[in-house]
Amino acid sequence: MIESVRPPTLFRLAVDLVIFTMRDERLQVLLVERGKEPFLGRAALPGGFVRLPEDLDATATRELEEETGLEGRDLHLEQLRCYAREGRDPRGAIASVAYLAIAPNLPTPVAGTDAARAMWVPVLGDKVDRSLAFDHAAILRDGLDRARAKLESMPIAASFCGAAFTISELRRVYEAVWGVRVDAPNFYRKVTKIEGFIEETGELQSLPAGRPAKLYRRGPATILQPPMLRPGRSSGT
Amino acid sequence: MIESVRPPTLFRLAVDLVIFTMRDERLQVLLVERGKEPFLGRAALPGGFVRLPEDLDATATRELEEETGLEGRDLHLEQLRCYAREGRDPRGAIASVAYLAIAPNLPTPVAGTDAARAMWVPVLGDKVDRSLAFDHAAILRDGLDRARAKLESMPIAASFCGAAFTISELRRVYEAVWGVRVDAPNFYRKVTKIEGFIEETGELQSLPAGRPAKLYRRGPATILQPPMLRPGRSSGT
DNA sequence: TCAAAAGTGTTCTACTTACACCCATGC
DNA sequence: GCATGGGTGTAAGTAGAACACTTTTGA
Numbered sequence: 001m002i003e004s005v006r007p008p009t010l011f012r013l014a015v016d017l018v019i020f021t022m023r024d025e026r027l028q029v030l031l032v033e034r035g036k037e038p039f040l041g042r043a044a045l046p047g048g049f050v051r052l053p054e055d056l057d058a059t060a061t062r063e064l065e066e067e068t069g070l071e072g073r074d075l076h077l078e079q080l081r082c083y084a085r086e087g088r089d090p091r092g093a094i095a096s097v098a099y100l101a102i103a104p105n106l107p108t109p110v111a112g113t114d115a116a117r118a119m120w121v122p123v124l125g126d127k128v129d130r131s132l133a134f135d136h137a138a139i140l141r142d143g144l145d146r147a148r149a150k151l152e153s154m155p156i157a158a159s160f161c162g163a164a165f166t167i168s169e170l171r172r173v174y175e176a177v178w179g180v181r182v183d184a185p186n187f188y189r190k191v192t193k194i195e196g197f198i199e200e201t202g203e204l205q206s207l208p209a210g211r212p213a214k215l216y217r218r219g220p221a222t223i224l225q226p227p228m229l230r231p232g233r234s235s236g237t
Numbered sequence: 238m239i240e241s242v243r244p245p246t247l248f249r250l251a252v253d254l255v256i257f258t259m260r261d262e263r264l265q266v267l268l269v270e271r272g273k274e275p276f277l278g279r280a281a282l283p284g285g286f287v288r289l290p291e292d293l294d295a296t297a298t299r300e301l302e303e304e305t306g307l308e309g310r311d312l313h314l315e316q317l318r319c320y321a322r323e324g325r326d327p328r329g330a331i332a333s334v335a336y337l338a339i340a341p342n343l344p345t346p347v348a349g350t351d352a353a354r355a356m357w358v359p360v361l362g363d364k365v366d367r368s369l370a371f372d373h374a375a376i377l378r379d380g381l382d383r384a385r386a387k388l389e390s391m392p393i394a395a396s397f398c399g400a401a402f403t404i405s406e407l408r409r410v411y412e413a414v415w416g417v418r419v420d421a422p423n424f425y426r427k428v429t430k431i432e433g434f435i436e437e438t439g440e441l442q443s444l445p446a447g448r449p450a451k452l453y454r455r456g457p458a459t460i461l462q463p464p465m466l467r468p469g470r471s472s473g474t
Numbered sequence: 475t476c477a478a479a480a481g482t483g484t485t486c487t488a489c490t491t492a493c494a495c496c497c498a499t500g501c
Numbered sequence: 502g503c504a505t506g507g508g509t510g511t512a513a514g515t516a517g518a519a520c521a522c523t524t525t526t527g528a
Binding site: 006007008010013014049050051054055056081083087097 | 243251286289290320321332334
């Protein structure tokens with residue numbers, strides 16, 4: 001390592017969370033309204049600073065619990081990447097380590113646990129992007145890309161659902177996150193064939209109309225083999 | 238964001254590079270021998286500290302150029318993730334942002350550009366892992382996983398080769414990184430069918446034995462459609 | 475009996491795989 | 502010629518897409 005004359009920059013490290021869930025059959029992200037400068041009143045990703053000895057994962061888990069009120073260890077949580085561009089935070093040298101989290105549908109936005117208001121905001125179609133504080137629009141975009149890719153090879157789709165769910169619910173997760181229509185019969189076969197992805201609970205769920213559906217829970221698999229591939233990858237990742 | 242009584246930890250941010258290349262038909266990684274404490278004399282990933290206004294990517298690019306002597310903008314370079322576990326560096330609060338870089342075969346290890354000796358070390362089979370300084374063994378493992386996965390969907394295999402290469406050379410990249418045997422005839426067809434992956438230069442390369450092979454250069458594609466899938470994913474990542 | 479959603483069968487196509495085989499060069 | 506590696510042909514097996522169809526419930 002070359003030792004420059006200038007000393008290394010001292011950074012504060014923030015952990016920012018892209019928390020996705022499914023509400024009204026749409027992919028939604030948890031945003032907070034900033035309660036102080038900079039960007040006062042603007043929407044932002046929830047987050048907080050790292051204080052050793054708490055490491056990045058622990059900080060992210062704690063923030064996730066504070067924001068959702070759920071047990072962080074039950075939820076999917078993974079690091080996205082680090083953002084440290086000069087000027088990304090007007091307060092100075094603050095690097096952000098972004099995390100992707102996935103939560104099942106929560107009854108109400110969890111407010112009052114933080115200084116500012118928390119809210120679920122639909123992701124696709126709407127122009128959430130431009131209004132976010134800091135570089136959080138780019139982080140949200142990266143989180144969405146990661147979530148879309150991970151649906152293919154990891155059983156995280158079930159993390160969007162509750163403890164028990166139907167195959168149709170699972171299919172609507174794929175449809176909402178990928179933004180495509182998925183053929184129900186083929187999806188049914190594919191998903192039941194992947195070993196360890198989902199297990200029957202033995203119970204049924206009756207809806208106002210139609211044949212009752214079997215209920216499933218998450219299986220033990222940590223990787224989907226064979227993977228669930230999205231249809232037309234011709235035009236973008 | 239909750240404001241704790243304790244102030245946020247102040248970190249120095251290091252950028253550490255996992256630089257892969259192909260030498261002797263094997264995947265090799267660039268390591269440096271540390272010239273001072275901590276871990277004096279031990280092998281480590283090359284790296285350096287971030288000094289604003291230079292951002293992470295720029296720091297990584299500069300380090301890559303210093304270590305390889307090549308133009309950084311011509312090489313593949315992407316961020317892996319951030320490591321900030323308490324105690325990972327005895328000197329104190331130092332977070333590391335790891336990058337994956339891919340370089341074509343360099344004639345000699347580039348030494349003398351840094352305080353310590355640089356060397357190429359084979360990755361697969363050998364027990365490089367245990368001997369590395371800091372948490373660099375884990376970082377190297379993550380870099381390898383990322384490289385293996387990216388070979389499937391991105392045209393980075395060509396980054397291991399020089400400006401012009403034969404399809405067999407390209408195939409040996411896949412074989413070395415994935416650690417599997419790839420059927421030559423099928424590989425040939427597949428790789429020539431993917432639009433924009435490789436282009437003929439019009440030249441031929443004669444070897445001591447056998448029919449001369451057509452030479453190719455990288456094409457304009459940024460994503461491989463359809464992807465190159467590794468064979469038996471049943472027992473791997 | 476009808477609507478609606480779950481679940482099954484079937485066909486067509488596209489791709490992977492395995493491997494036989496031909497081509498072009500140096501010796 | 503013949504060994505060597507480049508490149509082509511081809512047939513079997515597998516997986517995805519499309520969609521017709523049957524099943525099971527509530528109203």
